[in-house]
Amino acid sequence: LSLSLSLHMDMRAEMRGSPPISLPTPALFNTPQGSFSGALKGCLGSLDGACTEKLLLHCASALESNDVTFAQQVMWVLNNVAASTGDPNQRLTSWLLRALVSRASRAYPHATAFHGAASPGAGRPMSxxxxxxxxxxxxxxxxxxxxxxxxxxxxxxxxxxxxxxxxxxxxxxxxxxxxxxxxxxxxxxxxxxxxxxxxxxxxxxxxxxxxxxxxxxxxxxxxxxxxxxxxxxxxxxxxxxxxxxxxxxxxxxxxxxxxxxxxxxxxxxxxxxxxxxxxxxxxxxxxxxxxxxxxxxxxxxxxxxxxxxxxxxxxxxxxxxxxxxxADLDSPSLSSRITACFNYLWIPFDVLETFLPKDSSLRDEQEAGVGQKIENVVGLDGPQRVERxxxxxxxxxxxxxxxxxxxxxxxxxxxxxxxxxxxxxxxxxxxxxxxxxxxxxxxxxxxxxxxxxxxxx
Missing domain, CATH: 3.40.50.150 (Vaccinia Virus protein VP39)
Structure with a gap:
């Protein structure tokens, strides 16, 4: 797996709130999916919502078809679009990416590129x-x-x-x-x-x-x-x-x-x-x-x-x-659930952007709760997926x-x-x-x- 160390380090940096990583050589995309990868390169660095949704759906499709290598490549691209301290669209994408990485780590436990990217917990009991x-x-x-x-x-x-x-x-x-x-x-x-x-x-x-x-x-x-x-x-x-x-x-x-x-x-x-x-x-x-x-x-x-x-x-x-x-978050299709998340769960990120600063701990806690929902909807299946x-x-x-x-x-x-x-x-x-x-x-x-x-x- 060509991206094992690279993606692992990049995802760890992203979850610490670091800026998106710079792009390495495009030779990374010299795969049998060359024409598909060419379409993806048009999205590199883009913050356009339609393009981001397209990347997320490509990643879901790759995971559902057991194309581990291509899923890793799309995740790498998404990691350059997502930012946990960025605008609402970037923050939402960051959580969706984490959920996809978490899902992949369970499906492919030997693919080390998927390790270490679990979502932070949002389960602190409150007074x-x-x-x-x-x-x-x-x-x-x-x-x-x-x-x-x-x-x-x-x-x-x-x-x-x-x-x-x-x-x-x-x-x-x-x-x-x-x-x-x-x-x-x-x-x-x-x-x-x-x-x-x-x-x-x-x-x-x-x-x-x-x-x-x-x-x-x-x-x-x-x-x-x-x-x-x-x-x-x-x-x-x-x-x-x-x-x-x-x-x-x-x-x-x-x-x-x-x-x-x-x-x-x-x-x-x-x-x-x-x-x-x-x-x-x-x-x-x-x-x-x-x-x-x-x-x-x-x-x-x-x-x-x-x-x-x-x-x-x-x-x-x-x-x-x-x-x-x-909202409709109960589809058996992973791609449909990602689309539903992307088109519904942008709302809390957009709301919080209007009146809380980006470094607000209250905002972080609210967003972590949304992130836990995303992790459940996207990252899990069967009885473990309770968000329906x-x-x-x-x-x-x-x-x-x-x-x-x-x-x-x-x-x-x-x-x-x-x-x-x-x-x-x-x-x-x-x-x-x-x-x-x-x-x-x-x-x-x-x-x-x-x-x-x-x-x-």
Missing amino acids: VTELAAFVDLLPWHRFGFSAANGAICRAVRGRKRVHILDFSITHCMQWPTLIDELAKRAEGAPSVRITVPDGRPPVPPLLNVSIEEVGFRLAKFAHSREVPFEFHVMKTTTTPARHGDGAPSDTSQLPYPWFSSCHLDPSLLDLREDEALVVNCQNWLRYLPGEGGRGTRTTSDLTSKDGFIEMIRGLNPRIVTVVDED AEPGERVARRMKRAGFCGVPFGEETQEEVKQLLDEHAGGWGMKREDEHRHLVLTWKGHHVVFASAWVPR
Whole structure:
């Protein structure tokens, strides 16, 4: 392998934030793919997005066809385009390149050119204060919180008891605002019961306290607002990644092990007839595959999107809120996933460029979280690939097949969301998708996150 030492050193330098390396002799490209290499040389040093995407797709194609030598050559070219401290396009390319190198190192362990280029970890557990700052930095999460809370308040109006079944990755950061809003009801606050699973996807943000501690803090807050409150953690039998944990344990041979053994039924949830049941899914469905993790699907199989949704329908909730990233990252094709990453995940890099300096540690941490997502989407396959986002319209079709119908968000909720976005950079916006009654968070007109509300038919 002609590039073993060269590419290894170049990638190590790039990940230290050094400028792209200078180009050596073009004789490097004297291979059987000469005409193809000639096309690639036209991209050397170019920062054009279309050219960069072309190079990334060539690399993916080479890896999928087991052309190791050509994959190395394309990576070398990409390393001269990417820069971990460059503009948003260069930073995104740097992370995509790292993911491709990581993928190649697993597929070809004896090709030393691929070693030493794993992505830096983004799994540092945060304090509660740090998590609040993380959530507040961008409207990525707050948009969904605000839209869902508005729909929930409207759905439980007049009800004296509310039970929220919460599937989310942000450690209950959504609920203080809702509790505060319910405390202001003219007819008096309802009692609120929140149930959460103790398993969660092994993804950022991680928290350095247990979910039980989170519940204790929520209870104190609810007490301060004079809202009767209960908090329950629903135990699962397989929970390698838990709220408050650092890195997940080695469960790579298990299908979606973070939640594979929990089958919800009324006895687990302690459902009560006098309660209005709310099911909240915030950035949760994307961590379930379209089909069951075991290759088959049943209505009780929570390792598939359809099985999970059908299970929720069986609980006959008063309302279901579904919020997730409006992207298609679940294609079986590596090339399609790279295209989707390139055309969606430029957004956080572009957003952060607008208001944080390049040497900001906060920016580095945010970008590392995006990098971990890229590493999962591009670098992994099978049960290890847990990032499986779908566009909102595809999720809507799943919800309708399961027996739900969409409900529109009220004008008051839409105004609250707009006020939230006014607190952030000018590129953020909101649009209504009337066909499915979604609200969509946008950045410079591009879809970012969708929010939806559903009731049983």
